[in-house]
Amino acid sequence: MRKIFVLTAIIFGMATGNIFAQNNTKSPLAIGENQINAGTGFYSGGFPIYASMDFRIHPDITVGPQINFVFMNDFHFVVSARGDYHFNRLLNIPNTWDLYSGLTVGIDFSRKTSFSSGIHVGGRWYWSKTWGLNLEIGGGTYFNTSIGISMRL
Numbered sequence: 001m002r003k004i005f006v007l008t009a010i011i012f013g014m015a016t017g018n019i020f021a022q023n024n025t026k027s028p029l030a031i032g033e034n035q036i037n038a039g040t041g042f043y044s045g046g047f048p049i050y051a052s053m054d055f056r057i058h059p060d061i062t063v064g065p066q067i068n069f070v071f072m073n074d075f076h077f078v079v080s081a082r083g084d085y086h087f088n089r090l091l092n093i094p095n096t097w098d099l100y101s102g103l104t105v106g107i108d109f110s111r112k113t114s115f116s117s118g119i120h121v122g123g124r125w126y127w128s129k130t131w132g133l134n135l136e137i138g139g140g141t142y143f144n145t146s147i148g149i150s151m152r153l
Helices: 002-021
Strands: 034-043 047-058 061-071 075-086 097-109 114-126 131-140 144-152
Touching (some): 034 061, 047 144, 075 114
Antiparallel strands (some): 034 144, 061 075, 075 097, 097 114
């Protein structure tokens, strides 16, 4: 049993090292690149469809607008601004992956217009130079999870 564990650990270590060695560690977005994101998920008591855009303002920081169309008992939407810190350079993560965390502030247009805010953590995996899959979880005014696609522009 011990030999199997050691062998598994060695193989995993070699595979992980090989994955990281094949990719350049750098920001997920190059200078001048932007990114568009869209998808769906779960929202406190509703079903959202979202779209957002990321603009790189620093090698590790992006900002941009986001809109959520939420289908609950009645339809409403949330218009937000978001900012994200990308951990790739700090954690030496290859640019085919993107681990980030950030803040969102916005206005919730429902029966009663209100302020909304939250924090989130997420990740992306780029299967090509342009396209990626993203997953995010957040909390604050609302709890939300989302899954979608990202496209580098």
